[in-house]
Amino acid sequence: MSSTPVAPPPSAPPPAPPPKDTFTVSFDGKAIEVPKNLNLIDAAKLAGVDIPHFCYHPRLSVVGQCRMCLVEIEGMPKIQAACTVPLKDGLSVKTTTDKVKNARAATMEFLLINHPLDCPICDQAGECTLQDNSFGYGNQLSRFDEAKRQYPTFDRTMIGPHVVADMTRCIQCTRCIRFTHEIAGTSELTFLDRGGRTLVWTHEGQPLANDWSGCAADVCPVGALTTREFRFRSRVWYLQKTPSVCPGCNVGCNISIESRDDVVYRFLPRLNPTVNDYWLCDYGRFLSEPLNDRDVHKATVREGSAVREATVPAAVDRIAREIRSSLEGKGPGAVFFLGSAHLSNEENFLLRKIADHVGSPNRDAIVDKSRPRKVKSKTVWVEGDDAGANHQGAKDMGLSPGAGGHGLDAVIAGKASPEVILIADAAFSAIADDPEKVAALRRARFLAVAARNANALTRAADVVLPAASLAEKEGTFTNVQGRVQKFDRAFLPKPPIRAAWEHLLLLALALGFGDRSWTPHDLLRQIAAEVPDYAGIKEEELEGGRLLKKGDFAWAGRP
Amino acid sequence: MSGVIDVSARIPDRLTFWQRLYLPEIFRGMAVTLRHLVLNVVNPRRMPTIQYPEQKRNYSARFRGKHILKTREDGTLKCVACYMCAQACPAECITIVAGEHPKIAYEKYPVVFDIDMMRCVFCGYCVDACPKDAIWMTRNYEMAFFTREEAVFSIDRLRESKAEIDAHGYGYRPYYPGDGTTPPTDASRLPVVAGSGERDALRQAGVALPNRHVGAGPLNATSQAAKFTA
Ligand code: SF4
Ligand code: SF4
Ligand code: SF4
Ligand code: FES
Numbered sequence: 001m002s003s004t005p006v007a008p009p010p011s012a013p014p015p016a017p018p019p020k021d022t023f024t025v026s027f028d029g030k031a032i033e034v035p036k037n038l039n040l041i042d043a044a045k046l047a048g049v050d051i052p053h054f055c056y057h058p059r060l061s062v063v064g065q066c067r068m069c070l071v072e073i074e075g076m077p078k079i080q081a082a083c084t085v086p087l088k089d090g091l092s093v094k095t096t097t098d099k100v101k102n103a104r105a106a107t108m109e110f111l112l113i114n115h116p117l118d119c120p121i122c123d124q125a126g127e128c129t130l131q132d133n134s135f136g137y138g139n140q141l142s143r144f145d146e147a148k149r150q151y152p153t154f155d156r157t158m159i160g161p162h163v164v165a166d167m168t169r170c171i172q173c174t175r176c177i178r179f180t181h182e183i184a185g186t187s188e189l190t191f192l193d194r195g196g197r198t199l200v201w202t203h204e205g206q207p208l209a210n211d212w213s214g215c216a217a218d219v220c221p222v223g224a225l226t227t228r229e230f231r232f233r234s235r236v237w238y239l240q241k242t243p244s245v246c247p248g249c250n251v252g253c254n255i256s257i258e259s260r261d262d263v264v265y266r267f268l269p270r271l272n273p274t275v276n277d278y279w280l281c282d283y284g285r286f287l288s289e290p291l292n293d294r295d296v297h298k299a300t301v302r303e304g305s306a307v308r309e310a311t312v313p314a315a316v317d318r319i320a321r322e323i324r325s326s327l328e329g330k331g332p333g334a335v336f337f338l339g340s341a342h343l344s345n346e347e348n349f350l351l352r353k354i355a356d357h358v359g360s361p362n363r364d365a366i367v368d369k370s371r372p373r374k375v376k377s378k379t380v381w382v383e384g385d386d387a388g389a390n391h392q393g394a395k396d397m398g399l400s401p402g403a404g405g406h407g408l409d410a411v412i413a414g415k416a417s418p419e420v421i422l423i424a425d426a427a428f429s430a431i432a433d434d435p436e437k438v439a440a441l442r443r444a445r446f447l448a449v450a451a452r453n454a455n456a457l458t459r460a461a462d463v464v465l466p467a468a469s470l471a472e473k474e475g476t477f478t479n480v481q482g483r484v485q486k487f488d489r490a491f492l493p494k495p496p497i498r499a500a501w502e503h504l505l506l507l508a509l510a511l512g513f514g515d516r517s518w519t520p521h522d523l524l525r526q527i528a529a530e531v532p533d534y535a536g537i538k539e540e541e542l543e544g545g546r547l548l549k550k551g552d553f554a555w556a557g558r559p
Numbered sequence: 560m561s562g563v564i565d566v567s568a569r570i571p572d573r574l575t576f577w578q579r580l581y582l583p584e585i586f587r588g589m590a591v592t593l594r595h596l597v598l599n600v601v602n603p604r605r606m607p608t609i610q611y612p613e614q615k616r617n618y619s620a621r622f623r624g625k626h627i628l629k630t631r632e633d634g635t636l637k638c639v640a641c642y643m644c645a646q647a648c649p650a651e652c653i654t655i656v657a658g659e660h661p662k663i664a665y666e667k668y669p670v671v672f673d674i675d676m677m678r679c680v681f682c683g684y685c686v687d688a689c690p691k692d693a694i695w696m697t698r699n700y701e702m703a704f705f706t707r708e709e710a711v712f713s714i715d716r717l718r719e720s721k722a723e724i725d726a727h728g729y730g731y732r733p734y735y736p737g738d739g740t741t742p743p744t745d746a747s748r749l750p751v752v753a754g755s756g757e758r759d760a761l762r763q764a765g766v767a768l769p770n771r772h773v774g775a776g777p778l779n780a781t782s783q784a785a786k787f788t789a
Pocket of ligand 2: 170171172173174175176177200220222224
């Protein structure tokens with residue numbers, strides 16, 4: 001700003017160039033434009049330069065604790081910890097000089113002085129930052145031949161319901177401590193003792209028992225914090241990662257299903273800054289175990305008082321026959337269709353199409369309420385309290401009573417008495433294990449369900465179809481924000497088990513509509529064409545989810 | 560190419576009349592057999608065959624035969640179920656299931672350790688891969704089975720036994736100087752620094768400190784978890 005008085009020009013001045021919101025920074029001579037608010041380590045990543053680090057985490061405060069990220073910066077005489085250097089225009093960073101290489105190797109040597117090198121026993125091996133950095137930047141040999149520090153009373157202890165701590169492996173990066181302070185806000189963890197004897201532990205007598213304690217094990221770059229549930233179950237390099245969405249509640253955290261040989265071993269959070277960021281709640285994380293449970297392996301059909309095994313097509317034909325005969329006898333009002341908050345949009349959509357096809361207005365999808373669950377996205381907390389991941393989607397697909405139709409309440413209260421009830425997911429609610437409510441449903445002449453696990457409902461049903469688990473099918477869920485998110489199939493179900501959409505497609509074909517070649521991808525295209533709120537939705541845009549343009553979501557905060 | 564014998568060149572395109580008569584050639588072949596028979600009876604030492612199983616060949620001291628799982632002094636397996644051998648195995652014949660060892664110092668052990676001897680190609684890569692010196696080979700090559708199931712050796716048949724070593728001897732194993740069986744440094748004998756600062760010194764002196772362990776002692780996942788859900 002010049003203070004020289006200048007007569008204002010008669011016309012408006014040319015608009016000043018908008019202030020640049022990027023910096024030009026160069027890494028090893030390669031200049032790039034980076035957003036101003038980035039950390040130097042992330043900026044380097046954009047430039048394709050790897051700066052090894054332990055303590056820096058994109059969502060936790062910067063502490064400069066580990067000294068692994070040392071780099072040379074032009075104009076600064078000493079090497080600097082990259083994570084603590086604020087970006088500025090014209091910064092020139094060097095990561096390949098001898099000075100940097102020696103500094104990194106020295107840091108690694110110091111870290112390994114007291115590290116047990118337990119890799120054969122340690123569960124972190126294979127995804128351990130210490131292993132990676134030692135391999136990439138360390139010296140091969142150690143010059144240290146004294147006895148290593150040990151923590152005899154602080155090894156392999158459960159410090160909470162899920163987390164097992166082993167302090168001999170800790171590198172004092174404080175990521176776990178910062179996680180409990182800054183993200184969980186529960187501050188269970190702290191440093192005890194000082195100097196060479198520093199260790200991370202919980203405050204006297206307190207367990208590490210917040211709702212996200214598994215994330216402390218995630219952020220730990222080494223094997224000092226591991227989870228009880230996954231410990232020793234599989235070596236991590238055997239696990240195949242499949243992008244999916246947590247089935248636990250309507251927050252819809254993005255997860256990676258880690259499986260091997262058709263067994264799910266664990267869920268890990270999958271980065272999505274708009275939903276769950278780097279985090280995952282313990283409830284959802286440990287749903288990976290029950291995902292392997294199954295006791296319905298074959299289709300069964302009740303004939304008289306006997307229950308017989310049947311092929312899936314035969315069982316579906318039976319359902320179609322019963323539907324047709326009650327349509328002829330009593331008209332479309334005699335058939336009731338129940339979707340589920342555990343089924344994908346595609347499956348609920350197909351169920352609704354079947355209801356439309358037979359002309360029945362009797363359709364519903366209900367959800368149990370759970371205790372509120374929340375997870376922190378990059379900016380706000382996302383909260384949900386449905387016990388199923390996709391109630392929003394089921395409603396959007398049109399699974400609520402149509403004009404003159406009735407819902408599940410009316411059926412259970414006895415105000416409506418459909419002849420045929422088709423339940424697309426036997427685990428739709430706790431109602432399915434409540435003998436009285438099941439007896440109310442059983443009043444129908446014919447009751448058909450698709451199920452993975454047996455419950456009171458499957459024991460009462462006339463036809464039970466074996467349904468695939470979340471890991472065995474693909475589709476989309478709509479979360480509490482109104483974000484449509486895609487999940488992939490980790491492995492194929494073991495025949496004759498099929499995904500609910502396959503059962504429903506068989507049924508549609510038996511009732512005279514649909515196309516044998518339909519897949520969830522085709523169904524999603526139909527949803528995009530037919531469901532108003534989902535108009536134009538494309539599978540390719542569902543990476544990270546797509547927010548529907550709707551105003552009626554209970555969830556207020558929107559990033 | 561020099562050194563390569565082209566066998567096809569030695570087969571004539573057409574058989575001669577004499578060969579096509581067939582019987583003379585048969586008798587010529589029998590004459591060869593008879594010559595060897597007579598020579599072997601007259602001079603048995605020229606025979607290349609031996610009378611197995613009464614006689615056995617003496618194979619190399621590093622022969623790759625049946626595996627053994629080495630044990631610690633207290634009889635537990637040295638193996639920590641790290642899967643390195645299973646990873647290195649080109650025949651994918653090693654199946655391991657890891658478990659939590661009650662003793663903290665051991666931490667992890669193989670609940671199941673199976674080697675399918677019928678799939679094993681006896682390459683010795685597992686021995687090379689093992690970071691714990693836990694799997695060696697013996698010179699025992701006598702493994703014959705009536706069923707496939709019998710060929711899968713579990714821990715009870717793999718655990719090192721004195722009788723087996725006396726009978727067959729060690730085979731392929733890490734190469735150590737000296738007698739070849741003692742590692743130069745045994746990690747379990749490294750000095751251990753006891754205590755972790757003042758608190759542990761006090762604890763070891765028997766001073767009662769407030770217990771900040773959420774679950775002291777051996778980890779028993781189920782019972783410890785029950786503590787938190789109760
Ligand atoms: S923390 Fe990493 S380096 Fe340390 S023992 Fe475990 S895998 Fe090995
Ligand atoms: S326990 Fe893990 S995350 Fe916590 S300070 Fe130690 S190494 Fe870092
Ligand atoms: S490599 Fe050695 S310690 Fe690891 S599983 Fe195999 S035998 Fe056990
Ligand atoms: S990442 Fe910079 S000091 Fe740890």
